[in-house]
Amino acid sequence: METGLRTASDSQGNEFDLVPWQCPTCGPGPVKVLGLRGGPSHHRYRLGIESRIVQCRGCQLIFPDPFPVPKSPQALYGDPANYFEAHDLDGKIRNYRELIRSALAKAGKGTDAAILDVGSGRGDLLRAAQLEGVPGAVGLEFSEAMIDFAARNFGLTVLNQSIEEHAGQKPGFYDVVILNAVLEHVYDPGSMIAAASKLLKPGGVLYLDLPQEPNLLTRLGNALNRLRRCRSVLNLSPSWPPFHVYGFNRKSLSTLLEKHGVGIESIRIYANARVPSRFSRKDRAIAFVGTQIMRLANLTGTAGNMFVWARRTGASG
Ligand SMILES: [Zn+2]
16 A cells, blocks of 8 residues: 555664654744764664754754654564663662652642652652652553563552543642653653643642753764764664654743643753763764763753753643
């Protein structure tokens, strides 16, 4: 059947549909083409497929157009067993306990708070809430392996549901909703924020942890490429892990949140300064320079991650 849709494959044979895309916040409107990202010509490890990366001229959101939609997402996300091995559970839970305490303080609630963690994974954050004496913390997660892990190890409540489905069942129920490293991955961030807003009580608290783009590293890298007359850019990883399909900054995030009755109260901008490298001397040199840039970025508010506290201000969406 001829659908008119173009497709592309990466070097591993993973197939993607290339779907014409527009800014999920502003709709059709002018975009600025930043450059090309991925594939043999536009990634330093030749990952993914070549995507054209654009930035909305209205809200500054960065996204690929056309948008590479994987034909079999499960194959791309891999085996959860690797995930369990690779992450330091105890260290994460310690950090999350601090986050839970901040969330309770901002929500003006005690241990009777209702907390929702969207994309709860192994349940690290829910476990932290449990250790802080909050029994009413619920997770949403699609991976049955993750749900099983959280239930078996900690007796945690994790539902195999989308945030949109959950919002239909529990409108206005939560004191705190947490979007920890999820908004940059979903195809429809507008629908996700609308659901998060709907789930919150009036005055309820939304916490987001997501990359900031552009940031100093992508700006410098892109400028350097332009000097070399190369069309590669460093923004996003639309067709390889960690599959970042949107790049938000303060403006694009606040525009999206305000559309759904959520106002930003504070943003901390920070990134771990260490840039990973592989074995070649050249690659280590690139990583060293990257690390120095990241240190500068942390000092100037242009680093690669945003930690955001926001609050539901408007009427239910
Ligand atoms: Zn926009």
